[in-house]
Amino acid sequence: MSDVRGRPTLAATAEAQLRQDILRGALLPGEKLNLDRLREKLAVGLSPLREAVNRLVTDGLILAEAQKGYTVTPISLANLNEVCDLRLELEPYALRRSIERGGLDWESEVIGALHRLKRTERVAGDQASRDAWEAANNAFHLALVARCDMPILLKMYHSLQALNDRYRHIYLSAAGQQRDVTDEHIAIAEAAVQRRADDAVGLLRSHIRASTDNLRRLIAQSLPETP
Structure with a gap:
């Protein structure tokens, strides 16, 4: 997703980085995601970060559980x-x-x-x-x-x-x-x-x-x- 000028949105940039970290194993399967730490690491606000994370939930790379937050999807x-x-x-x-x-x-x-x-x-x-x-x-x-x-x-x-x-x-x-x-x-x-x-x-x-x-x-x- 990009803005009206064709530039990647903050959410899209955060999604790309998170996807790469998950695919390469920098974020390990089963690892609990701390949104505050991710927000600081990626230098984005909480709203675009949540949007990015939820896109990866849709792709099956992240699990979202009520009252438990987000976890990198385990592998087996x-x-x-x-x-x-x-x-x-x-x-x-x-x-x-x-x-x-x-x-x-x-x-x-x-x-x-x-x-x-x-x-x-x-x-x-x-x-x-x-x-x-x-x-x-x-x-x-x-x-x-x-x-x-x-x-x-x-x-x-x-x-x-x-x-x-x-x-x-x-x-x-x-x-x-x-x-x-x-x-x-x-x-x-x-x-x-x-x-x-x-x-x-x-x-x-x-x-x-x-x-x-x-x-x-x-x-x-x-x-x-x-x-």
């Missing part, structure tokens, strides 16, 4: 499995609709996003390169589904993406293990723009499963089975 294997299952249902559906409805502009956006992702290097231990790769990766996946023309579905997609990104940021950053997904991305994009919907959907499902399996292996010893 059960939660990761639920995120994966929902992605397996919703993203392929959105991709199939995009293939049916997208025109030449959509094809160009998919191929352009793929090209940028392929040219973006991800270096273990280099936060800047990881951030650039994550942004390019998210842009590619969004380009695939953007022409589903279903605003509610896209809102759910963004929430699931944020929840999944948190696991990847926290655990891949700690482990330093990065799965090479270049060939998978190329295969999905080619099938999509060639209008091979069944192939594209199958490849996307396999990609989601493989990426989640990789995370499960990394975190199985450190997370409980239940929330």
